Amino acid sequence: MQQAVSGARNAESPGYVLYFQLASNGARRACSLTIQAESADEAARIFRENWGTIESMARDGVSTGMVGSAPVSLAMS
Numbered sequence: 001m002q003q004a005v006s007g008a009r010n011a012e013s014p015g016y017v018l019y020f021q022l023a024s025n026g027a028r029r030a031c032s033l034t035i036q037a038e039s040a041d042e043a044a045r046i047f048r049e050n051w052g053t054i055e056s057m058a059r060d061g062v063s064t065g066m067v068g069s070a071p072v073s074l075a076m077s
Contacts, residue, residue: 016043022058031058 015036022029033054037043047054 016040018043018047022055024059029058033058 015034018033018035020031020033022031033047035043035046037046
């Protein structure tokens with residue numbers, strides 16, 4: 001998992017972007033997930049604690065949703 005801060009944090013900031021890959025039938029898909037959190041550590045914690053939901057969202061191709069109380073945006077390429 002790689003992390004990148006997507007700019008200065010404020011109420012309108014999109015959050016922290018985390019990158020990961022999913023494998024399916026021998027192919028890999030690059031994914032990025034934006035989590036609104038107070039810090040990069042909190043974003044990583046939310047990612048780890050909610051991996052099952054995040055993986056399901058990615059495999060189902062859901063583009064946006066909620067993980068717990070944190071809004072997320074999921075992009076796949």
